[in-house]
Amino acid sequence: MQRIAIIGTGNISHNHIQGYLEFPDRCQIVALVDIYPEKAEEKKKHYGLTEAKIYSNHQDILNDPSIDVFDICTPPYVHAAISIDALNAGKHVLCEKPMAASLQECDAMIAAAEASGKTLSIIAQNRFTDAFWRLKKVLESDQIGKICHAQVDSFWWRGHSYYDLWWRGTWEKEGGGCTLNHAVHHIDAIQWMLGFPTEVVAITTNVSHNNAEVEDLSAAIFKYDSGALTQLTASVVHHGEDQKIVIQGEKARISAPWDKFASIAAPNGFPIDERDTSLENQLEDSYQTVPRLTWTLHTGQIENFLHALQTGTAPLVDGPQGKRSLELITAIYKSAITRRIVSLPISxxxxxxxxxxxxxxAPHFFEKSASVENFANEEAIPLGKDMDKGA
Structure with a gap:
């Protein structure tokens, strides 16, 4: 039985608490920590966590032997400090994205996990969706041939007041804008599927949120050793949030939400109206025969984390995996700021x-013009469009 402390009880903690409650025979939430204790009290009451104690500082429970896991749901600028404190105190850590505010902090977190022998895992819940899980399995079948191009649309929409929350919209506290805190999910997914690129070029801007220092729109291109390119757009200005990943192979196109298309060339190289239905049927079979996940999104990752603790194996998303996503994001910011192509890895x-x-x-696109301590009626954060539609 793993005894869990939730550190930070804002919006995203709903997704974590709901996940742990799915496994009452494997874990129990015994502590809720927040600098605003009334938020922790609200979560305790809402979820009936009668055995959970309330604290205002994570340091108060570092030496508590009745706690096994720190589940960190705080703003990004304290992810590293709290994770390192917890690991040094002999606790396992599941930390929300982004992993840290810098690659140097990622290294310190990984080193603390290695020194303590405890497990460190970073939230990347999109790996635990049927759409991405199945897409990766089809890619691994090599049926579409050499990868040529990927299109990643990390489209989100947030109203102007979104950046009024006290820690959002600042480089110091949030660490970045939509590229870091929204597109991190799709960036993790594409590097999980296609591997690590060798070069990155990007541009960032802020077109709709003049109460934030950070970007609300970015565009980047990744280049791989093979010559393939990934084109990534990160946004919080896209109405409808039509998110997708489209991967073009030599033989066919596949995507999430699931679709497939295999062209046939005429003798002159132009596509004919007829499609390669034989290949499309094979791709469909490959996609549909991948078993659906029992648990998805945060719940799926929490189950994977609990399994890792129970079996002494590595979780799917460990510290080095979390760092890889942040390295790509860092390269995007460096390229946008310096107006140069960035080679990977970063020294x-x-x-x-x-x-x-x-x-x-980092540039300040605007200065933060409002600071709201807390929003009323907080609910679980929406995690984007259903990528499984069309499956």
Whole structure:
């Protein structure tokens, strides 16, 4: 039985609490920690967590032997400090995205996990969706041939007041805008599927949120050793939030939400009206024969984390995996700021790698013009469109 402390009880904690409650025979939430204790009290009452104690500081429970796991749902700028404190105290850690505010902090978290022998896992809940899980399995079948191009639309929409919350919209507290805190899900998914690129070029802007220092729209291109390209758009200005990943192979196109298309060339190379239905049927069979996941999104990742603790195996998304996503995001910001192509991996001596480097060099598109301590009637954060439609 793993005894869980939820650190930070804002909106995203709903998804974590609901996940743990699916496994009452494997875990129990015994502590709720928030600098606003009334938020923790609200979650305790809402979910009937009668055995959970309320704390206002995570340091108050570091040496509590009745706690096994720190589940960190705080704003990003304290992810590293709390994770390292917990690991050094002999606790396992499941930390929300983004992993940390810098690659240097990621290294410190990974080192703390290795030194303590405890498990560190970073939230990347899109890996635990049938749409992405099945898409990856079809890719691994090699039926579409060499990968040529991927289109990643990480389209979200947030109203102007979204950035009024006190920690959002600042480089120091949030660490970045939509590229870091929204597109991280799709960035993790595409590097999980296609591997790590060698070059990144990008541009960022803020077109709709003049109460935030950070970007609300970015466009990036990743180049791989094979010559393939990924084209990524990160946004919080897209009405409808029509998110997708489209992967073009030499033989066919596949995508999430699921679709497939295999062209046939005429002798002159132009596509004919007829499609390669034989290949399309094979792709459909490959997709449909992948078993559906029993648990999805945060619940799926929590189940994977609990399984890792029970069996002593590595979780699907460990510290190094969490760092890979942040390295791509760091490269996007560096390219946009310097107006240059960035080669990967980023050197540990690079200012953008180091803690405080990005904050020092990042542009302020606007200055933060409002600071709301808390929003009323907080609910679970919507996690985007159903990527399984059409399956």
């Amino acid at each position: 540990a001596s690079d200012p953008y790698y180091q803690t405080g480097g990005l904050v020092k060099m």
